[in-house]
Amino acid sequence: MTTAQELAGQRHRDHMRNLLVQAAEGFGLTLVGEPVFGWRDRTIGAPGRGPHGDLWVRVTTEFPAWASGRAWTGNSDADALSGVPRPEVVEVTEWDDPPRRVRAEAATLLPGDVLSTTRFLHGRPEAGELWWSDLRDALDRLAEQDTDRVAVDQETITRRLLVFFGDAIDPTVTRWTTAHGDLHWNNLLGPDLGVLDWELWGSGPAGLDAATLYCHSLTHPETAERVRRAFADLLDTPDGIRAQLFVITRLLLRIERGDDPTIAPLLHRKARELLDDQSR
Structure with missing residues (x-):
């Protein structure tokens, strides 16, 4: 029997998938792979294809009180670093999705x-x-x-x-x-x-x-x-x-x-x- 907690988790994951599609469309990309959820489903990502090549689309959601600071901008802040093979964030967008805030990033894909x-x-x-x-x-x-x-x-x-x-x-x-x-x-x-x-x-x-x-x-x-x-x-x-x-x-x-x-x-x-x- 499915519990209320499991149903809530499934609704959350379905909503995250919808947000990922919305983010990809905003970046002019079409998702081409299965989504991958992050730790405790607070993030979701998948490869996207566009006219200028493939990128990784990543969506994070947080309550407004947490939608700022180092963790919120860490991936794009890391573009200041050199000498480490890491994705480069090429585009960022944010929007409100009450009661949460959404941040979407498009980043370069690394091999492997x-x-x-x-x-x-x-x-x-x-x-x-x-x-x-x-x-x-x-x-x-x-x-x-x-x-x-x-x-x-x-x-x-x-x-x-x-x-x-x-x-x-x-x-x-x-x-x-x-x-x-x-x-x-x-x-x-x-x-x-x-x-x-x-x-x-x-x-x-x-x-x-x-x-x-x-x-x-x-x-x-x-x-x-x-x-x-x-x-x-x-x-x-x-x-x-x-x-x-x-x-x-x-x-x-x-x-x-x-x-x-x-x-x-x-x-x-x-x-x-x-x-x-x-x-x-």
Whole structure:
């Protein structure tokens, strides 16, 4: 029997599909692929074809109080970055769809496919040695770029680590760099490197992106070890350990709010390992 919540979710997804068609038509594009929903169906996207080639059409909806700020404009703000293979936003439009606000973006298409259909990895990704080298180079270039955007601030890190771990870890970050902010496997393309979804990018503790990718790899130990080898010089620093613990807290909070709970034991185990290493 279909529940009221399931019916509401289906109505929301149907409405998002209609908004996507409306956005594509506004950009002069015809949708040519199946729509892909983002985290908790707050976004939807699909390829569109027009007289000047193919683009990716993406629609986000939020209540007006949230329809501004870094996450709202992150993809287009990222056009200021260089040296990272990412889509370029070529057109943006917004409109009211009471009680929500809609933002639609048309962006360049990158070659390849996402390396996982979910945020967490459950199989070996199609990523060769060149891909790993390109990822490291891209994140190093990103880290060096200046921005006034913030992915996560000291106040948030201090509060989160204190709530979860008490005084077991000093929360004070000593080095800040520019980060993607949500680097999981559904945001990465292969076999040629591409990095998607720049909503949350900004400054964060050094090693934040490595920590995020590592924690999303715990479901596939072989790849988790490959991430560790690629970024050991960041992950094994005091800021890298803080970043890993912060990412763990963020993922655990998402589980509390409805994400897959089967990942929780892996996250708790990794947190204990990190804290045990700190106490030695």
